[in-house]
Each structure stands twice: as structure tokens, then as C-alpha cells.
Amino acid sequence: MISVNEAKELITKHVSPLAAIRVNLNQAFGLVLSEDINATCDIPAFRQSSMDGYAIKFEEEITEFTIVGEMAAGSANETAINQGEACRIFTGAPLPKGADTVVMQEKVAVINGKLIINDANLKKGLNAREKGSEISSGNLAMSKGSQLTPAAIGFLAGIGIDEVSVIPQPKIAIILTGNELQKPGQPLAFGQVYESNSYALKAALKQIGIEHIEIFEAKDELEILTETLELALHKSDVVLLTGGVSVGDYDFVIKAAERCGVQQIFHKVKQKPGKPLYFGKKEKQLIFGLPGNPSSVLSCFYNYVLLAVAFLTNNANKVLQTNAILESDYQKPTGLTHFLKGLYTDGSVKPLGAQESYKLSSFAQANCLILLEEDRSVFKKGEQVTVLILP
Ligand SMILES: Nc1nc2c(c(=O)[nH]1)N[C@H]1C(S)=C(S)[C@@H](COP(=O)(O)OP(=O)(O)OC[C@H]3O[C@@H](n4cnc5c(N)ncnc54)[C@H](O)[C@@H]3O)O[C@H]1N2
Ligand code: MOO
Numbered sequence: 001m002i003s004v005n006e007a008k009e010l011i012t013k014h015v016s017p018l019a020a021i022r023v024n025l026n027q028a029f030g031l032v033l034s035e036d037i038n039a040t041c042d043i044p045a046f047r048q049s050s051m052d053g054y055a056i057k058f059e060e061e062i063t064e065f066t067i068v069g070e071m072a073a074g075s076a077n078e079t080a081i082n083q084g085e086a087c088r089i090f091t092g093a094p095l096p097k098g099a100d101t102v103v104m105q106e107k108v109a110v111i112n113g114k115l116i117i118n119d120a121n122l123k124k125g126l127n128a129r130e131k132g133s134e135i136s137s138g139n140l141a142m143s144k145g146s147q148l149t150p151a152a153i154g155f156l157a158g159i160g161i162d163e164v165s166v167i168p169q170p171k172i173a174i175i176l177t178g179n180e181l182q183k184p185g186q187p188l189a190f191g192q193v194y195e196s197n198s199y200a201l202k203a204a205l206k207q208i209g210i211e212h213i214e215i216f217e218a219k220d221e222l223e224i225l226t227e228t229l230e231l232a233l234h235k236s237d238v239v240l241l242t243g244g245v246s247v248g249d250y251d252f253v254i255k256a257a258e259r260c261g262v263q264q265i266f267h268k269v270k271q272k273p274g275k276p277l278y279f280g281k282k283e284k285q286l287i288f289g290l291p292g293n294p295s296s297v298l299s300c301f302y303n304y305v306l307l308a309v310a311f312l313t314n315n316a317n318k319v320l321q322t323n324a325i326l327e328s329d330y331q332k333p334t335g336l337t338h339f340l341k342g343l344y345t346d347g348s349v350k351p352l353g354a355q356e357s358y359k360l361s362s363f364a365q366a367n368c369l370i371l372l373e374e375d376r377s378v379f380k381k382g383e384q385v386t387v388l389i390l391p
Contacts, residue, residue, distance in 0.1 A: 039139050
């Protein structure tokens with residue numbers, strides 16, 4: 001069995017970014033750029049007013065101007081003014097030729113077609129945005145590796161870009177194993193359990209922006225599971241299996257993966273929950289065998305699947321790890337790293353009850369996982385522990 005850190009290192013070593021694709025900017029939110037983007041024109045594309053007022057050619061001594069025309073935003077007529085002349089202008093409109101300054105309309109009086117300026121702070125260039133002052137043609141707008149936040153998308157649209165090359169989100173298949181599973185909403189026969197893993201996983205994937213999710217169900221039979229895994233591998237970048245990864249007579253995930261030509265990277269991690277976790281690779285596709293207990297599934301998702309997706313998408317958007325002060329004593333045997341469901345507030349963390357891996361009630365209240373190291377047993381109130389903040 002390997003340690004938690006060894007498992008994470010193996011994921012880091014074996015996962016590389018997906019091939020880039022070109023998408024419309026409207027499809028690019030949250031993705032990472034796989035190209036440098038240079039501006040193809042100056043922005044603003046012309047000298048532009050930032051206020052409603054009057055455009056003038058600034059002269060130290062002159063405070064009275066003759067109004068000769070008007071420029072509104074979108075105005076296409078290229079007018080010009082001379083010394084001593086002013087042009088009515090509105091925010092976003094091009095300055096007329098010869099103008100270099102805009103006086104706010106609050107700082108003037110207009111008497112008989114004459115503009116009288118009363119602005120002690122007026123200086124040359126005031127309220128005029130220079131051509132290319134946001135970015136000039138040919139200059140780097142955003143570099144490869146940047147994440148496309150709403151502001152980044154707006155910025156690129158604002159410089160005229162409508163298509164970008166990005167690393168896509170992976171396509172995910174979830175395979176549910178287990179003859180005992182029953183859909184929520186249906187009556188529960190003796191021996192059945194409600195299927196909850198696909199619900200939790202779908203929500204967790206949606207939370208990180210993954211939309212392409214396909215669910216498969218497989219009975220506990222090696223042939224059926226092998227066929228299902230084969231199909232899922234054809235259709236996705238990552239396959240998440242839940243259940244069937246332990247040592248029981250009906251646990252066929254390891255054998256089915258072998259039959260599908262998946263290379264095992266690791267099986268079993270010194271951790272609780274999620275000890276029988278499996279990770280394998282077939283060419284560039286990733287296969288996670290998540291131990292079936294609902295809390296093990298989510299704990300492994302946040303610790304390992306999220307990490308793998310971060311590498312696949314070239315995105316640093318991983319689970320945030322930080323330190324916190326433990327609010328109560330906690331004891332565990334040595335030998336396994338424990339991930340406790342916890343509540344993190346203002347630098348302190350409280351372990352919740354119901355830590356067993358078949359229970360989700362405390363996970364449903366938790367906002368973090370508390371990492372208690374493998375080789376330690378006694379954790380005292382007031383000491384510093386590592387926590388993984390959940391997305
Ligand atoms: N002899 C041993 N037995 C077990 C060991 C071991 O080391 N030696 N490890 C235990 C640990 S730890 C875990 S975790 C489980 C993991 O087992 P599997 O991955 O094979 O999972 P299953 O046996 O198929 O299911 C476990 C549990 O989860 C329920 N389940 C499964 N799928 C779903 C679902 N989609 N929604 C809700 N609940 C689900 C299933 O009914 C079982 O109750 O193995 C231990 N055994
Ligand atoms: O590792 Mo299992 O998930 O503790 O029950």
C-alpha cells in the first residue's frame with residue numbers, strides 16, 4: 001500500500017493536459033488558454049472622450065470657445081476643430097481632429113453659442129483616452145496558461161477576439177457497480193440501497209465546470225463490467241467507477257480494467273476513508289476505481305480526481321489546502337492518513353461526528369476535510385492541522 005503523498009505524486013507524474021481545441025469565446029469560460037493572444041488592433045481604436053462635455057484644443061490662456069459641432073458615441077463623421085473652437089461631445093465618442101482635451105459639461109456655461117470654461121483643474125489631455133491606451137496592435141493581451149475568468153472573456157471580446165484555443169474540460173464517464181443499487185424515488189426491497197454516488201459525483205463535477213458526464217450501470221459480473229468499461233473508455237477521457245474495487249468475490253473492477261488493457265498505476269492507499277482506491281491509465285485515458293462507500297467516493301474525488309482534472313485542464317484550480325487550529329482532541333490508530341469531515345471557520349476547524357465511510361450526513365454539513373497524518377495517533381485541541389477546503 002502506498003501513502004497519500006505517493007498516490008498524489010503518481011497522479012502528478014502520469015497526467016498531462018488534454019489536446020487543445022478552438023472554441024467560440026462564449027464557450028471558453030473557466031478554461032485555460034493554450035495560446036498567447038496578441039491584439040490585432042489598437043484599443044481604443046481612436047482618441048476617445050471619457051466624459052460628456054466639450055472637446056477643445058487646450059490653450060493655457062483661452063477660456064472662451066466657439067461651439068462648432070457635435071460628436072456622439074458611434075459617430076462616423078470625422079470632424080475637425082481649430083484653436084478657439086469647441087465641439088459638443090459624449091462619452092465614448094471620437095475626439096474631432098485637432099482636439100486633445102474634454103471639459104466636463106458641469107464645468108462650463110454656454111452663452112449665445114459660446115463656451116465659457118470654469119475649471120481650475122483643466123489641463124491638456126484631460127478626459128481624453130489615447131488611441132491604443134488599453135492595448136496597442138501586436139502587443140500581448142493574454143498569455144498561454146491564463147484562466148478565462150469572466151473579466152478575461154470580456155477583455156478578449158473588447159479587443160475583438162471571438163475564438164480562442166483552449167484546453168477543454170474532460171469528458172467523464174461514471175460507472176456504477178453493484179446489484180444492490182436502487183434509484184431514489186423507487187421503493188426499497190430487502191437488501192437494496194439507494195444509489196447516491198452518481199448524484200454526488202455529478203454535482204461535484206458540475207461544481208468544477210464539467211458538463212460532459214455520462215452514467216453507466218453495471219451488474220456485479222466480470223463480463224458485463226468489462227464490456228461497460230470498454231464502452232466508457234471509448235467515449236470519455238476519464239472513467240470513474242464506484243464500488244467493486246475491494247477484495248470481495250463480486251469486486252470485479254481490477255480484473256475488468258486488466259481485461260480492457262488498463263495499466264494499473266496504484267491500488268490501495270494508506271488512508272481512511274477510501275483505502276481500496278484504484279488508479280490506472282489506458283493511453284491518455286484515466287481510470288479511477290472509487291471505493292463504493294459514499295463518503296469514500298467523495299473524499300477520493302476531492303483528493304485525487306480533482307487533482308487529475310486540474311492537470312488534464314492545465315488549471316491550478318485544485319482543492320485549496322491550508323492550516324487550521326484543531327478545536328477538539330482527536331485520536332486514531334497509526335497506519336492510515338485520516339480525512340475527517342470538518343467545519344472550518346476563521347482559521348479554526350472542528351471535526352464533525354459520523355465519520356464512518358458509509359455515512360454522508362456529516363459530509364453534507366462539512367466545508368473541509370481535515371488531514372490527520374498516517375504516522376500519528378493523538379491530536380490535541382489547539383494544535384495546527386492541515387485542512388482541504390472543499391470547493
Ligand atoms: N475484507 C475486506 N473487506 C473490505 C475491505 C478490506 O480491506 N478487506 N475494505 C473495505 C473498505 S475500506 C471499503 S471503502 C469498501 C470498498 O469496497 P468496494 O469499493 O468494493 O465497494 P462495494 O463493496 O461495491 O460497496 C461498498 C458500499 O458502498 C455501497 N455503494 C456502492 N455503490 C453505491 C452507490 N452508487 N450509491 C450508494 N452506495 C453505494 C455498497 O452498497 C456498499 O455498502 O470495502 C470494504 N471491505
Ligand atoms: O476506506 Mo473505506 O472507505 O474506510 O470504508
